[in-house]
Amino acid sequence: MRKSKRRKVKPKKKKKRKPKVSAEEKPASRKWVYAAVAAIALLIPTAVFLYSNLGQPAQTKAAIIDQLSTFHSNQTFKQAVEQILLENFDTVDYFSEATVELYEKLPLQGYKLIVWRTHSALDEPKKWVAIATSEKYSPDKYAHEVEAGQITLCNLTLADNAAGGFYFGITPRFIRERIQGKFSETVIVLLSCNGLRYSEPADAFVDKGAKAVISWSFWVDPVHNDNAGTLLLRLLIKENMTIKKAVEAVPPDESYEIPSKLEYYPNAAGSYRIPNYKAQKAEKSLKGTAFFQNLMLNEHVKQNVLEKTFQLVVSPAYDKVQFSPKVLTHQTWNSPKNPYFLS
Numbered sequence: 001m002r003k004s005k006r007r008k009v010k011p012k013k014k015k016k017r018k019p020k021v022s023a024e025e026k027p028a029s030r031k032w033v034y035a036a037v038a039a040i041a042l043l044i045p046t047a048v049f050l051y052s053n054l055g056q057p058a059q060t061k062a063a064i065i066d067q068l069s070t071f072h073s074n075q076t077f078k079q080a081v082e083q084i085l086l087e088n089f090d091t092v093d094y095f096s097e098a099t100v101e102l103y104e105k106l107p108l109q110g111y112k113l114i115v116w117r118t119h120s121a122l123d124e125p126k127k128w129v130a131i132a133t134s135e136k137y138s139p140d141k142y143a144h145e146v147e148a149g150q151i152t153l154c155n156l157t158l159a160d161n162a163a164g165g166f167y168f169g170i171t172p173r174f175i176r177e178r179i180q181g182k183f184s185e186t187v188i189v190l191l192s193c194n195g196l197r198y199s200e201p202a203d204a205f206v207d208k209g210a211k212a213v214i215s216w217s218f219w220v221d222p223v224h225n226d227n228a229g230t231l232l233l234r235l236l237i238k239e240n241m242t243i244k245k246a247v248e249a250v251p252p253d254e255s256y257e258i259p260s261k262l263e264y265y266p267n268a269a270g271s272y273r274i275p276n277y278k279a280q281k282a283e284k285s286l287k288g289t290a291f292f293q294n295l296m297l298n299e300h301v302k303q304n305v306l307e308k309t310f311q312l313v314v315s316p317a318y319d320k321v322q323f324s325p326k327v328l329t330h331q332t333w334n335s336p337k338n339p340y341f342l343s
Helices: 029-052 077-086 099-104 143-147 172-177 204-209 220-237 243-249 265-271 278-295 297-309
Strands: 063-066 091-097 111-117 120-123 127-138 151-157 163-170 186-191 212-217 262-265 311-316 320-322
Touching: 063 127, 077 091, 077 111, 077 220, 077 278, 091 320, 099 127, 127 143, 127 151, 143 151, 163 172, 172 186, 172 204, 204 212, 204 262, 220 243, 243 265, 262 265, 265 311
Parallel strands: 063 091, 063 111, 111 186, 186 212
Antiparallel strands: 120 127, 127 163, 151 163, 212 262, 311 320
16 A cells, blocks of 8 residues: 655744733824825925916017018007016017918917007908918928918018019918917917908817907008007007907098998907906015915914924024924924824
């Protein structure tokens, strides 16, 4: 008979029991909980302060696109409009060269107001208006875009009504298909003939996020265009009028057979007022600073959060806070005097 093999059975190891923590030692193990609670108490006002000062864009910006500078230069208009816009905006960018690339990337610049002084060209059969650029026509440029109907040719005139030649212009299809990004509550003042003779390109701009488009209903004289544009901006910025009231206050151009008047699109934008972004930013920053300062000088915060919990000494000037070397000691966290002490 074969001898059966016996399997060796390993003895089971006894599980070690964790030592019981005495009631006296428990508060010491909770000190990090207390630390977290007190830290949050200070982090909340700090976050509010940082949001108030850093949550705003670095700069609020407006732009003047002066495609007409080549044809009807007007430095008085430029200086007057810049001065008006700087009341509401930190920065005003001026472009004397209106390129296809500039138009394509406009929304990416974050402008809240664009003053667009430019020539335009009508496509009456299709009932839309093209916005001219400063780029002269060349057969080896933008062939694909012209074929796709995104760019067209504009036959422009000079100041003395002499032929200025053909220039590239952008179509409503360009605005919808080629312009990058979205506008954010941007008001576009299109100082151009026939800008609102048809709903395009205004409708395309609104689809891209623009708040409103203001422009002329028919042909307009260059001198009247500049004077009326300056008046409009004074009413919108200095007087803080609604778009509807400001537009109605600007006199029409009656030098042509059909009077041309300023209009706005869409109708819902009539009650809109252009905010004073610069003042809003300053006010929010002051509120955040005042909130933080009042919080630091608050007696409850000084005595309970800072002095007792963190062993800090707060001077009358809130920015002079001195740390004590006793901060975060065992006695600090487990003292009943600590407002965050958990009994």
